[in-house]
Amino acid sequence: MQFRDLKAQYQEYKAKIDSAIQEVLLNANFIGGKDVGELESQLADYVGVKHCISCANGTEAMTLVAMAWGIKEGDAVFVPDFTFFSTGEIVSFEGATPIFVDVDRGTFNLDTAKLEKAIQKTIAEGKLTPKVIIPVDLFGLPANFPEIEKVAKKYNLWVLEDGAQGFGGNINGRRACSFGEAATTSFFPAKPLGCYGDGGAVFTNNDKLAQLIKSLKVHGKGDNKYDNVRIGVNSRLDTIQAAILKVKLKAFIDHELEDVNRIYRLYNERLKGVVEIPVIPDGFYSSFAQYTIKLKDKEQRDGLQTRLKEQGIPSMIYYIKPMHKQGAFADLEFDENNYEVTNELCDVVLSLPMHPYLSEEDVDAVCDAIKAYIL
The missing domain is CATH 3.40.640.10 (Type I PLP-dependent aspartate aminotransferase-like (Major domain))
Structure with missing residues (x-):
């Protein structure tokens, strides 16, 4: 996968x-x-x-x-x-x-x-x-x-x-x-x-x-x-x-954009109530560069990523460190109280396989592995 x-x-x-x-x-x-x-x-x-x-x-x-x-x-x-x-x-x-x-916790x-x-x-x-x-x-x-x-x-x-x-x-x-x-x-x-x-x-x-x-x-x-x-x-x-x-633009317009949104709906159906799924506000439409879930805490997130890797399922963490903690910006002054949401998100987010050519069987495999670990 x-x-x-x-x-x-x-x-x-x-x-x-x-x-x-x-x-x-x-x-x-x-x-x-x-x-x-x-x-x-x-x-x-x-x-x-x-x-x-x-x-x-x-x-x-x-x-x-x-x-x-x-x-x-x-x-x-x-x-x-x-x-x-x-x-x-x-x-x-x-x-x-x-x-x-800082960012909105629901939409990122x-x-x-x-x-x-x-x-x-x-x-x-x-x-x-x-x-x-x-x-x-x-x-x-x-x-x-x-x-x-x-x-x-x-x-x-x-x-x-x-x-x-x-x-x-x-x-x-x-x-x-x-x-x-x-x-x-x-x-x-x-x-x-x-x-x-x-x-x-x-x-x-x-x-x-x-x-x-x-x-x-x-x-x-x-x-x-x-x-x-x-x-x-x-x-x-x-x-x-x-x-x-x-x-690629023609393919993107013809079917790829709708296909990733179909994958998004499949993920949502299977993961709702299991983990925190992406929030798309009314009137908004996403191109789903990533499908990103939120876990309970860093320990659960890291444990799930390890379990998925053991089963041959790739995942990514975007992002492990906030902008204000990057070494390149160390000369600037920051108040940690201003970044509560971002600090939390860096510990709990996990992005799952997401692309227009992902099969429903692959989605099932990813979701089954998540459910087996969480539930």
Whole structure:
């Protein structure tokens, strides 16, 4: 059993993927080929925004937006405490200060009440200037953007949606990566829409921001790549990866998104009342980058993971350490009382095998093993 079965997906679409790769090889247009532009157009149409700018990876996508917005030393950027390191990393990389905010225990996403308190505290202290909120669509579920955008408007802050795990999710039909002034995603292989290497993208409706990011991602180019009007980076999506993603995007839209939600319903039916199952609020739809349960305590979680491993069932812990406890942020000051939920989640969460090609028999095997251990 695979945690996320990329081999099964490849076998299903082998002929189309091989053909797409072969066409790129035959044309020998490896950087900036037509597939890149076509993919960007298809992604923008799917998400429902004017612009999609592809780049090297999801971290670079957020970095490009931060560069374009001029985020700098003295700025405060509000980030969930329960997420992957890169969301806070890009803030410090630009010289700004990440302000970590606790999350909602049910959804794992940014707690909007605690977000507003963190903004108010930062303003009252007067040491930093609040600039940006970076909500994360954790495990495939969009963050509470209706409330987050109200808070952002109240305090005149930009919102950058980190949709690295959320591509395909939606809130009342509005798709992930369409929220805020800009949004980003990742095409890391294990993501809901993944390529066969690294890749990422920025989404926005802002024409000027889109043009600036297109410049920044190619060494700050002007009219051409030898006319450099600003300091930029080298952050491009390879043509081969774009060709692969075009095939995968069609599969994602045609059936994969619904298939992972079918697996989610199967898990829920079998595990309800046994462990704490994922919470999907009314009107929200998840792309289920992960199916994550909560156990009673760390001892039970770790014991269950060991038992599953003994039976050949893979599982993962996202995340074993909160952002505010990462060594890279040791120079910042934190009050542990502000992170009660995140501290608990790091001890009790466990993610189970989840992908569109998971069989009902595999789901039964996972759930039977969990029940045998818990009950």
